Amino acid sequence: MAKKDLNAKAPASERRVSAQPRLHQRAAEIQKFGTVSHMLPLDLEEPVRLEMTEQLNLMLADTITLRDLYKKSHWQVAGPTFYQLHLLFDKHYEEQSEIVDTIAERIQLLGGISIAMAADVAETTRIERPPKGREEVPVQISRLLDAHQIIVGNCRKLADRSDKLGDAGTNDLVVSDVLRTNELQIWFLSEHLVDAPLVVADQTRLRDAS
């Protein structure tokens, strides 16, 4: 059985200074998930902050999932475009990581609690779970595009709603950071699914036109 730390229970005046770290500590939560602090000097009412943090947490769960889908794709990509996709997927991963931190910290500054752990993210995200195994490049890219589409659609709804509620900071984050980055990444990905000739031009279209 672990030794009891009698020093910790002693009154403050009787406590000895000790170099021993206080290990294995647990205590009740100081704030429940899904709540916001009552009063903050932000000039934003509690119900607004509650609604915004709920929506931002959904966006955070989706963005963490997309970020991780990029790393999975970075590691598992195969085929003649391996090198360029290996690099592109990692670039997008880094950009999504930045967004994850920006969303999470906005939830906290609004008085809420950011979702963080993988199991909680998996329960919350609206993005389809991929298999553990390796998939072909067109499937990898399609999955990434589907995930982006979910995030972009929710960005537009949240941009409208935050504008209506007067939460300009959330509106700016959703449009400037999340929406614009996702739109650009969608472009870079979707061009890889254009079935254009790689070496030999398609001359049949020339003959059809003449």
Ligand SMILES: [Fe+2]
């Ligand atoms: Fe890597």
